Amino acid sequence: MATVLSRALKLPGKKSPDLGEYDPLTQADSDESEDDLVLNLQQKNGGVKNGKSPLGEAPEPDSDAEVTGAGKPHLSEVTTEGYPLEPLGALEQKAASSIASYVRTSVFLLMLVISMVLVLVCAFLIPCPPRDLHSTWSRHLGPQGGGDLSPLDLADVNGDGLRDVLLSFVTSGNGSTAGVSRSPAVLVCLSGMNGSTLWSSPLPEEARDITCLDLMPGRVAETVCLVTGTHKMLSAFNATSGKAIWTLDPHYLPNGTLAAPGVVLPDLDEDGIRDLAVLVIGELQPDLCFLLVSGRTGNPVGRPVKYNIVGVGNLIGPQVYITTNGAAYILFGFGNIQAVALRDIFVQAQNRDSLPPSLQIDEPEWERRRSINLSELIDIYSDGVELLQTVKVPGSNSSNLLITTSRGLVLLQGQNLTPSWTLSLQGLRSQPTPGYFTDDETLDFLLQIPNGVGLKKVMVVDGDSGMVAWSYSIPCHMEEAPATSAAAVDQKSVFLFWAEGLSAASPNPDVVLGTEPPSLHHLYLLHPAFPSILLDLANATGTVTASEVGINDLWKDAFYVTRTTGPSSEGHPAPLVVSKLSLRWALMEGQVVQLKETAPKIGRGELRRFLSRIKFVDSPYQI
Structure with missing residues (x-):
């Protein structure tokens, strides 16, 4: 207490706000408060422990003021109001932090503006995929001039992601008008989106079948539409433009007509494009032959290969069947089903023994049936066949044979040709x-x-x-x-x-x-x-x-x-x-x-x- 009073008398007083003079007692109280603040700051920063300061220096015990003064250089400077002053390094750090925050905000806003601009550009420049807005449409193509067949197929010809409609029909009023001859039939492509006509091409005869496919599997190629006529026409059309790519010369069919639509084969002439086979029938039933056709040019691949076959009933096929091992056979018949190896047809058509890789495969289960009659034809089924379908087996590369007969339905396993089941039905057509x-x-x-x-x-x-x-x-x-x-x-x-x-x-x-x-x-x-x-x-x-x-x-x-x-x-x-x-x-x-x-x-x-x-x-x- 004495020390406090002594200091109060020595130090100048604090000016009273009322009298306008210094008050020594008030000034002493202020100094005590100041000492308490310093002591509190020392205790918060570690204080004096075991006679040493936090920095390892021994305090001088002369007076409280000296002890206090010894600790002050190691603490934040204290103002007369009792608040610590920030060091210069802290101010520099705050300034740098403020600049970094400003830079980050500027970069974020810049990226946001760039993203918005890109979104707007994409919205206006990149078209949205066309949506099928027309849930239903109906197109009247006018009167047709007869014809018993109704070929129809679907294919995306204009690249809009929606399949379009291809059909053929016999035109009415065949002949000539004002000296201009009119084609007896026409091939038409309608838009799948709204039914509008995309293109049309004249045909020399009524079409039996339209099949649109890719003759170059595994490559980016235009879709080709194969059109088979009722007499001698076999043509390949570009599905995008409707223009004919090639047409089989009718002179290669002098004494016969096309009995059925052309079937697609593996690549036989090794030009990268799959080839075709057509079944040609003469005036008499036994006069029957196969003709191999190039898928690139439409020219025959070799000479016609004749077979003598007699049967009673509808013409079955021809259909291509690929076995599990990869061997290729052609199924056909009249009221029955017989198979001939594509390898045998190719050898006779080319008159040579060398075979392309796709034909160098045998199917033992099928070839075993050939030894029964020692001929090139393999008997598959012969009991009043009306229809034949090859049905893919899900999850495998094999197919089964679904046979419709006059007495019911039979499912044959494609691998060994044994019946899976038989259903007796009458009148299935x-x-x-x-x-x-x-x-x-x-x-x-x-x-x-x-x-x-x-x-x-x-x-x-x-x-x-x-x-x-x-x-x-x-x-x-x-x-x-x-x-x-x-x-x-x-x-x-x-x-x-x-x-x-x-x-x-x-x-x-x-x-x-x-x-x-x-x-x-x-x-x-x-x-x-x-x-x-x-x-x-x-x-x-x-x-x-x-x-x-x-x-x-x-x-x-x-x-x-x-x-x-x-x-x-x-x-x-x-x-x-x-x-x-x-x-x-x-x-x-x-x-x-x-x-x-x-x-x-x-x-x-x-x-x-x-x-x-x-x-x-x-x-x-x-x-």
Whole structure:
């Protein structure tokens, strides 16, 4: 206390704010506060421990003021107001930090502006992928001048990601007009987007088949459309421009006509392009030969190869079959199925023994059957064959043979030609439609069988066992109405077929009678998840002669294209109508037809939610 009073008397006082003079006692109190602040700062920075300062120096014990003064150089300087002063280094660090923060902010804003500019540039310069805005369209191509065939195929010819429609028909009023001759037929390409005409090319005769494919697999090449006529025409067209690339010279077929569409073979002349084979038949049935054609030039690859074959029934094939080992055979026949090795045809056509690599492979299981009759022809099946389909086995490189006979359906294993199953049916005339109906991931088949006057039975056959998985009898006066299917991402398929109007209820649960005139036909959809209902998607008057399903890969949608011949009036040819229908749009707008009551009952909301989630993909199976 004495020391404090002494210091208070020695140090100058603090000026009183009221009297305008210094007050020694007030000044002493201020000094004590100052000493306390210094001591507190020392304790916060470590204080004096064991007689040493934090820096290892011993304090001088003369007075409190000296102790205090010894510690001050090692602490932040204290102002008279009691606040520490920042050192110069800290100020420099703050200035540098402020500059770095400014630079970072400037760089961020600059990058943000550049990104916005790039987004705007991309939005205006890079076009968005075309969307299929036309869910449905119908194109009237005018009257057609007869013709019994209805070729139809789909291919993307203009690069917009949506497959376009190619068809051929016989023009009306053949002959010449004002001295200008008119072609008897025309090949037309319609836009899959809106049905407008992309191009058209005249044909010298009615077309039997149109097949669009890539003759150069594994390379970026333009799509080629092969058109086979009813007599001697075989032409390859550029699908983009519609111009003919080559045409087979009819002089190579002096005594015969083309019996069937051309089939695509492996590359035989080793020019990088796959080649073709056509079956030529003369006036008499035994007069039959194969002609190999170059896929690049359309010229024959060697001479015709003749075979004497006798059979009773429809012409079967020709179809190319590639075995599991890679051996190539051609299947054909009249009411039966026989096979000839492509290797044998090539050797006779070229009259030489050297073979290209693609033909140097044998199939022991097939060749074993050749030794029975010691001939070049191999007997595959000979029991009233009506139709033949090669069906790809999912998950492998092999195919099975689905044979439609006058007595039923037979599935042969492609590897050893033994029957997997046989289904006895009478009256099956239309081609079975493959698709996934059951849960075993094996291809099933939709069949349409006449079942009395104005009725047909639609059934689904399990592809694994050959048992009937679903069936129903419906009214239909349309003969051989086409059916098709579309695959979804969940390994299921929807099946599409035509029939007449179905009533909501029927006294007989096995038959639903029509409620509309026979001239109006409806397109029905069957989904395996709801086997007790059908969806009525659309209707049409006239006769549906051909149909195809295409996939819009971008939007995971499928569209259904039909070729319809309208009702003809007296003295006027029947009009030709081509229509397109988006399946996802039709699923939302379709009418539900209840085939039988189920428990619990299927709600409309539940059904719409399920249908809205369906996504379609390219078919994983080929025929």
